[in-house]
Amino acid sequence: MGGYILIADDEPHVIRVLRLALERDGYQVESAPNGQLAFEKIMERRPDVLITDIAMPRMTGRELCEKIEAEMPDREFLIFVSTSRTELEHREWSRKIRNLMFIEKPASTRRILDMLNDYNETRIAADEVPGG
Amino acid sequence: MLPILEAVDNTGRQVDTELITRRGIANLENERLGLIMIGMTLLVIIFITLMMFDNRRDSRMEFIQAQGVSLARILSDLPLSDLVTESGTGGVLRVLKEILTTPEFAYVAVVDRSGAKLREVAKSGVIVPELRIKEEPSSWIGRRTIPGESRNKNFIEFHAPVILSGELYGHVRIAYFEPGYGIDSTYLPFVSTMALMVFLLTTLSYYLVKKEIRPIRTACTAIHDMANRNDYQPIDVTASGEIGELIGCINHYIEYTGNRVSSLEKSHFDLDASAKFLNYKRERIEMVLQSLPDPVVVLDETGIVNMANSRISNILNIQSDDLRGKRLIEYVNHPAMQGYQPRGKTLSPANKRGNNWSFVPENEKNKTYSVEAFPLFSVKDRKKTYGSLVVFHDISEEVLAKQSRAEFVAHVAHELKSPLNVLTMYSEALIGEEGKSREFQIDASNVIRDEVERLASLINNLLSLTRFEVGGMQISRQRVKLKEMVEDAFENISRNGYNKNCEFSIDLPNQVSAISADKDLMRIAINNILTNAIKYNKPGGKVSMTVTEDAQSITISIRDTGIGISEDDISHIYDKFFRSESEEVRDRPGHGLGLPLAKEIIELHNGELLVESVLGEGTEFIIVFRKDSGIIMEAV
Numbered sequence: 001m002g003g004y005i006l007i008a009d010d011e012p013h014v015i016r017v018l019r020l021a022l023e024r025d026g027y028q029v030e031s032a033p034n035g036q037l038a039f040e041k042i043m044e045r046r047p048d049v050l051i052t053d054i055a056m057p058r059m060t061g062r063e064l065c066e067k068i069e070a071e072m073p074d075r076e077f078l079i080f081v082s083t084s085r086t087e088l089e090h091r092e093w094s095r096k097i098r099n100l101m102f103i104e105k106p107a108s109t110r111r112i113l114d115m116l117n118d119y120n121e122t123r124i125a126a127d128e129v130p131g132g
Numbered sequence: 133m134l135p136i137l138e139a140v141d142n143t144g145r146q147v148d149t150e151l152i153t154r155r156g157i158a159n160l161e162n163e164r165l166g167l168i169m170i171g172m173t174l175l176v177i178i179f180i181t182l183m184m185f186d187n188r189r190d191s192r193m194e195f196i197q198a199q200g201v202s203l204a205r206i207l208s209d210l211p212l213s214d215l216v217t218e219s220g221t222g223g224v225l226r227v228l229k230e231i232l233t234t235p236e237f238a239y240v241a242v243v244d245r246s247g248a249k250l251r252e253v254a255k256s257g258v259i260v261p262e263l264r265i266k267e268e269p270s271s272w273i274g275r276r277t278i279p280g281e282s283r284n285k286n287f288i289e290f291h292a293p294v295i296l297s298g299e300l301y302g303h304v305r306i307a308y309f310e311p312g313y314g315i316d317s318t319y320l321p322f323v324s325t326m327a328l329m330v331f332l333l334t335t336l337s338y339y340l341v342k343k344e345i346r347p348i349r350t351a352c353t354a355i356h357d358m359a360n361r362n363d364y365q366p367i368d369v370t371a372s373g374e375i376g377e378l379i380g381c382i383n384h385y386i387e388y389t390g391n392r393v394s395s396l397e398k399s400h401f402d403l404d405a406s407a408k409f410l411n412y413k414r415e416r417i418e419m420v421l422q423s424l425p426d427p428v429v430v431l432d433e434t435g436i437v438n439m440a441n442s443r444i445s446n447i448l449n450i451q452s453d454d455l456r457g458k459r460l461i462e463y464v465n466h467p468a469m470q471g472y473q474p475r476g477k478t479l480s481p482a483n484k485r486g487n488n489w490s491f492v493p494e495n496e497k498n499k500t501y502s503v504e505a506f507p508l509f510s511v512k513d514r515k516k517t518y519g520s521l522v523v524f525h526d527i528s529e530e531v532l533a534k535q536s537r538a539e540f541v542a543h544v545a546h547e548l549k550s551p552l553n554v555l556t557m558y559s560e561a562l563i564g565e566e567g568k569s570r571e572f573q574i575d576a577s578n579v580i581r582d583e584v585e586r587l588a589s590l591i592n593n594l595l596s597l598t599r600f601e602v603g604g605m606q607i608s609r610q611r612v613k614l615k616e617m618v619e620d621a622f623e624n625i626s627r628n629g630y631n632k633n634c635e636f637s638i639d640l641p642n643q644v645s646a647i648s649a650d651k652d653l654m655r656i657a658i659n660n661i662l663t664n665a666i667k668y669n670k671p672g673g674k675v676s677m678t679v680t681e682d683a684q685s686i687t688i689s690i691r692d693t694g695i696g697i698s699e700d701d702i703s704h705i706y707d708k709f710f711r712s713e714s715e716e717v718r719d720r721p722g723h724g725l726g727l728p729l730a731k732e733i734i735e736l737h738n739g740e741l742l743v744e745s746v747l748g749e750g751t752e753f754i755i756v757f758r759k760d761s762g763i764i765m766e767a768v
Contacts, residue, residue, distance in 0.1 A: 011550060013579050017557040020566050033715075055546045057713055084549035085542060105549035106556035109564075 003048035003120065007031040008038035008064060009082070010056045018051070021109045027116075035059025039067055046072075049116060051080040051103075054090075062093060069097045078119055082107055166338060173334040177327040184323065185313045192311035193288075196236055200275070200290035200306055203228070207240070207304040208273075208292035215242045215294065215304065216251045225253040236308040238287055242294060244302040258284075265291055265303050272300070277310065286310040347371035351379055355386075364390025427501075427524040430508070435459050438519065447493040447501060447524060460522065464491065464503070490531075491524065500531045543709040547590050547723040551583040586721055593725040596656065597708065600732050607650040607736060611765050615644035615679065618688060621655055622677050625662045634669050637676040644681055647757065648765040649737050657733040658688070660726035661753045665692035667720050668751070686764075688755040696747040705743065706731050738763055 005027045009015050015031045022029045030047070032038035036059040038052060050068075054061040061081055068075055079100045083090060087102040094100055103112060207215065210224060217223040225240050239254035247264035254260055261278055265271060272293040280286050289307035293300055347369045354367035366383040370376075421428055421441045427448075430439040437460055440452040448455065448463045455463070491501045501524040510516040558576045566572045619640060626636040665675045673693040680687045695716045697705060704710045709724040711717060734741045738761035745751035757763045 011554060013554045013583075014557060017554075017561050017566075020561065021564070024565060055550075057711075057715065082553075084546040084553075106552040109557050109560050 002026045002028070003116075004028045004030070004045065005049045005051060005116075006038060006041055006047040008033075008035060008050065008052040008056065008061065010034060010053065014053075017109060018112070021113060022116075025113055025116075033057075035061060035064035035067075038064055042068065042072075046075075047077055049078045049080065049119070051082065051112070054081060054083050054085075062090070065097050065100065066093070075099070080112070080115070169334055169338050170331075173331050177330055180326065180330070181323050182313075184319065188319070189311045189313060192236065196234070196288060196308045196311065197275075199234060200288065200308060203240075203306050204273070204290040204292035204304055207242075207306065208294060212242075212294055212296050212301060223251065225251055229253045229255075234308065236311055238307045238309050240304070240306045242302060242304055245300060250302060260305070260307075261287070265305075267300065272303070278307070280309075284309075285312060344375070347375050347379060351382060355382070358386070364393065426526065429455070429460055429522045429524075430519065431460055431505075431522060432519040433517070435461060444524075447491075447496065447499070449495055490527065499526060499528045501525060502527045540708065543724075544594065547709075548587070551587040551590075554583045555580060582721075586723075590723050590725065592656070593660075593723075593729050596653070597725060597729050597732065600729075600736075607653060609648045609650060611646050612649045612651045612654065613644075614647050614686065615640055617651065617655065618644075618658065618677065618679055621658045621662060625659065625666065626675070633671045633673070634666055635672070635674045637674065639676070639678040641679065641681060644679055645686065645759075646765045647686070647737075647763045649763065650733075653733045654737065657730040657755075658690075660730040661690050661755075664726060665690050665694065665751070665753075667722065668692065668717070669694035673750075684759055686757045686759070689752055690754075691750065691752040693750040696749050696751055697743070697745040698747050702743065702745060 003026075005022055007015050007018055007029060009018075009031070010033050012033075019029045019031065030041055032041055034056045035052070038050070039059065041047075042050070052061040052064055056064075059067070061083075065079060065081065068079070076099070079097070080103050081090070081094070081100060082103045082105060084105045086104060087094075090102065094102070101115070103115070207224065207228075214224045225242070228240055229237070237255065238258050239252060239260045241252035241254075241260045242250045243262075243265070244250055245267060247262055249260060249262065252260045259281070261281075263278060265274075273291070275288065275290050278287040278289055286309075287307040288310050289305055291303045291305045294302045294304055350369045351367050354369065358364065358367070364386050366386055367379065369379050371379050418439070421430075421439060424441055424443070427443040427446060428441050429437055429444060432438050437455045437458055440455045442452050444455060445451050450458075450463060489503045491503045493499055493501065504523050504525070506521045506523070507517040508519050508521055510518060558580055561567060562573065562576050567576075619638065622636070622638050626634075662675070662677070669675060669692050674691075676689075676691050678687075678689045678691070680689075695714070698712070698714065701710075701712045701714070706728050707724075708728045711722060711724045731741045734755055737757065740756045740758075742754040742756065743751065744754070
């Protein structure tokens, strides 16, 4: 499998468990405690997937997504947004951001891994079709 | 109608005040008329007399002219010897003087070519002037006027040539006094008789005219009196002929006017009453409009402002009176105003009604108003409208409440779901590969316990706060041994092991008064403050608790040597869900409800919660219970 995943979350416990699960599945994992540091890390190296919380100090997950959308128009990586609320409540701002999926809390690590696998499979399939 | 009636009244009052003056003026004018008639009569008499004298003079002039010319010619034809007798006696000239009865005759003379008098006969006292007559044949016969000497009258002289042997020898001159305007005594009886007759005739005419117009004057006085009394009775004047007819017509008109005035007075009274009533109603409507707590504007069909209460100036930069007559859309560029077209086309009332828009005034950006337009339906015809009523309602607080409710819900969701998230992930991890590690099991158990505690504390705080907010918190006061309660809370926290790196100290007096308080709530308050003192401390920091009591108050101080609170943050620490942006704060778990709740509880017990903090050095929370607040139950 593989791939570089960046986790932005102010809960160290969440990062710890996710990191364990993802690394076991072969992903390379980096983390940031807030949106601002996450953006700096993205600028250094673009992840294949960004998993971000919404409520974070300094820069919220929403602000991070909007900044990425504004400053990286060629962005291709997937963004998972972990939210305590429903997807519906974020509809207004999130519809302007491409390639974005919501994970409603409480989130299952298993489910996150399944979603990542599905995404990777879809992406590989999409890559293969044009190549023939 | 009203002003006309008032004018009538005014006119009536003028009649009252001026009536006497007018009558006096009328009498004077009558007397003057009589004098003028006498004067005119005299003038006529004088004029006639003058005309007569003038006429007489003219006729005398004509007579003198005719006689003078004739006599001059006759004398011219006579032989010189008849004119100039050698004896010096009379002759023709004397005879002529004797027979001439013409009173104006002055003299007759014969002169030679040089003008020297050859013979003259004159009225006594008259000196024949020596005046030469020109010798040219054209001047031989003629007439001339010779000025009389000093006061004497002028002479009118006629002359003709005296021919001797075919040659001019001299002239015959015959002269008359110029007829004057003087009174001729012979005319006096005639003139006097005529003047008397004219005078009598005039006087008679004057008397007759006065007699004839007397009913008119009586009627006039009666009409003045009527105007003065303001009643309309027929005038009681007897007259015959055309004057009688006129009086009849006037009486008919008075009757008509009386009826008309009565009817107008009644209408006036009714109108006056209804105008007062309408004015009262209008004032009441304006009063209602002014006293409405919301800004209100009344628009006509085209969106022009008819009326606005003074509160409109709070939200639009214009006074209500200045807004009148202007289009509201110029000041409120808002969808609620879009339905009004400048040429009277308006949306149907159904479209205007029930819509509700929000409006943020230019000069009050922090305020939000709802704007509602209500069509003003005609009372009689519900399909017809007379414009609309636009009501601006201040919904700032509702908007803020809605926002803060939404924020509150978002916070609660986050604070509740975040521990659940951790719990879900760790429970999954425990049954997965990581769960096989003993070390992970212990860590996971600790994390799960912490998160459950966090969740429980959050739920408790939330429930307490919510109950405070809805006013449903029943405090159950009991006798609380403060010293023991504080000691117990302190021991619990310090033993908890939540922060093993901290150094704890407590300083309590031997005895502290018992207080009347809700023990459970008070413990929550003290616990929350103590928990913060540990949570926001630095590794190896101190937490000290001191209780002091004096005659006025009991003070509980909880001091830490932690990260401190910035000046920006300190005013927000009692805001619900407030968490500092500081990384040092964010690194510590918390939900921003502990301090607001502690404050609520302490204030509920009539206490005061004070805070002093230095960023980077530490914070001190001080709970003060004043003894006069009634909290002391059992003094030491």
